[in-house]
Amino acid sequence: MDPSDIGPNVGDNTSELRIITWPAEQLPIPAVSVGPARLAGDGFIEVWLPWNSSEERRVVVPDELYLRALMTLSLDDSTAILEFAAAYGTVIVPSLAKVLSAAQGRPDPETEDVERLRERESEMHLSTIEHAKVCMESTFAGVRAAPPNQQESLLDAVERIGMISPRLTCHVDEFRWSVQLLRDMVRIWLANQGSLTFADVREQWESPVRPAGTSSGSWPSREACARILAVGLNQGLDRVRARIGLVDVDGMPDPAVEKDYEQPDLFSVLCLQFTNHIAENARYWRCQNKNCGRWFVRQSERAAVGQYRRKGVKYCSKRCAKAVAQRRWQERNPRGKRGAGDEGSS
Ligand SMILES: [Zn+2]
Numbered sequence: 001m002d003p004s005d006i007g008p009n010v011g012d013n014t015s016e017l018r019i020i021t022w023p024a025e026q027l028p029i030p031a032v033s034v035g036p037a038r039l040a041g042d043g044f045i046e047v048w049l050p051w052n053s054s055e056e057r058r059v060v061v062p063d064e065l066y067l068r069a070l071m072t073l074s075l076d077d078s079t080a081i082l083e084f085a086a087a088y089g090t091v092i093v094p095s096l097a098k099v100l101s102a103a104q105g106r107p108d109p110e111t112e113d114v115e116r117l118r119e120r121e122s123e124m125h126l127s128t129i130e131h132a133k134v135c136m137e138s139t140f141a142g143v144r145a146a147p148p149n150q151q152e153s154l155l156d157a158v159e160r161i162g163m164i165s166p167r168l169t170c171h172v173d174e175f176r177w178s179v180q181l182l183r184d185m186v187r188i189w190l191a192n193q194g195s196l197t198f199a200d201v202r203e204q205w206e207s208p209v210r211p212a213g214t215s216s217g218s219w220p221s222r223e224a225c226a227r228i229l230a231v232g233l234n235q236g237l238d239r240v241r242a243r244i245g246l247v248d249v250d251g252m253p254d255p256a257v258e259k260d261y262e263q264p265d266l267f268s269v270l271c272l273q274f275t276n277h278i279a280e281n282a283r284y285w286r287c288q289n290k291n292c293g294r295w296f297v298r299q300s301e302r303a304a305v306g307q308y309r310r311k312g313v314k315y316c317s318k319r320c321a322k323a324v325a326q327r328r329w330q331e332r333n334p335r336g337k338r339g340a341g342d343e344g345s346s
Contacts, residue, residue: 017226019192019278026276030240030264031058035165037086039078044131045085045175047168051159053263054252061088066270067277067284067295068316071183075176085175089266092170093178094235097121100209102231103224113211120208124174132166139163168265180206182270185232188225189274190295195284198222236271239264287316289324 033056035049049056062069065088074080093099097118101110143154170178184207190196202217209228210219220228239262246254264272277284277297287294296316315321 017223019226019229021275021279024279026279027240027272029060029269029272029276031060032089032266032269033057033168033263034059034087034089035162035168037082037090039082039172040131042131043172044128045082045090045170045172046131046135047085047090047165048162049165049168050162053258059088061266061269061273063300064273064297066182066273067186067297068300070179070270071186071295073179075179078172081172081175090168090170090175091178091182091267091270092168092174092265093181093232093267094238095121096177096181096207096209098235099181099228099231100211102227103209103220104211105227111211116212117208121174124171128169128171128174129166132164132169135164167262177208178267181209181228181232182267182274183207184209185229186274186295188229189278190284191225192229193284195286195295198225201225233271233275236268237275239268240272285313285316287320288314289316289320291323292316292320 033049033053035047035057038046038048040046069084069088070091073084095118097114100117101107101114104111104114139158143151143158146154184201184205187196187201187204191198191201199217202219205216205219243261244257245261246257248254282297284295284297287296292315294316299313299315299317299321301318315324
């Protein structure tokens with residue numbers, strides 16, 4: 001089958017449900033607030049933000065982050081997770097239980113699996129809020145305990161450094177579940193596009209969006225796949241809706257209006273990147289460098305010349321293309337290989 005024949009609107013590739021996007025155009029990717037991140041002893045990824053939102057560090061995430069970095073992120077490695085969170089932020093799905101409920105066709109009453117997942121999630125959310133509260137209390141207790149002549153400068157310091165953001169802080173397990181769900185969703189779409197099979201999706205299923213007792217290979221059905229993709233993405237897209245902002249003469253946001261608006265978080269931005277690819281019916285490639293194997297849509301570093309090559313792209317980046325060319329050259333020129341080895345050991 002010619003892969004170009006497979007699109008989001010082609011018949012029964014994902015059950016009888018067709019995937020459509022509104023709007024059909026691609027949308028610009030908003031910046032996200034990124035603060036210093038730290039892994040606390042009790043497993044929370046603490047994210048710190050300054051008091052004043054105009055001083056927040058705004059980061060535009062790299063293209064295809066949901067695909068390139070997220071699919072290969074090692075979730076067993078807390079250091080790798082922390083590095084990712086410090087660079088781009090934490091990934092938090094608002095409700096995995098909602099996704100599971102939709103996958104099961106939203107039965108009323110809800111299944112025990114959904115209830116159990118909802119309970120686990122709300123415990124996690126509550127403990128995050130509690131964690132942030134304890135941190136805040138201990139900071140202010142420190143200020144109160146200081147000699148009066150130092151209190152003011154300490155408060156200044158707190159204001160500069162900021163506070164734990166309960167919205168961006170999460171438990172490392174919550175981060176893992178959220179990334180796992182996004183990866184499951186990407187594989188669902190890859191299967192819908194013919195780049196993977198639905199058997200691959202089931203075998204590689206990672207997230208806790210799965211009823212108890214289902215064996216590997218039996219979950220989810222194609223219909224459940226389509227619903228997981230839709231409900232998962234919509235939870236992120238909820239926060240990147242169109243809006244009106246107000247700024248003063250200095251360009252500072254009007255706090256009276258800003259307060260109602262929840263800034264897009266990283267999960268929302270990743271969902272938007274993903275949805276943009278769905279909207280354009282992007283063709284996915286897998287890097288042919290055997291040491292890489294990343295999924296990608298456009299070869300990176302080509303954007304610099306203003307042109308993307310979309311047909312017959314073998315490597316995710318020029319770096320991978322170069323690495324393979326070099327390896328081949330070395331295989332053909334054993335003498336050159338020895339030379340390179342000598343260089344490496346010096
Ligand atoms: Zn590559």
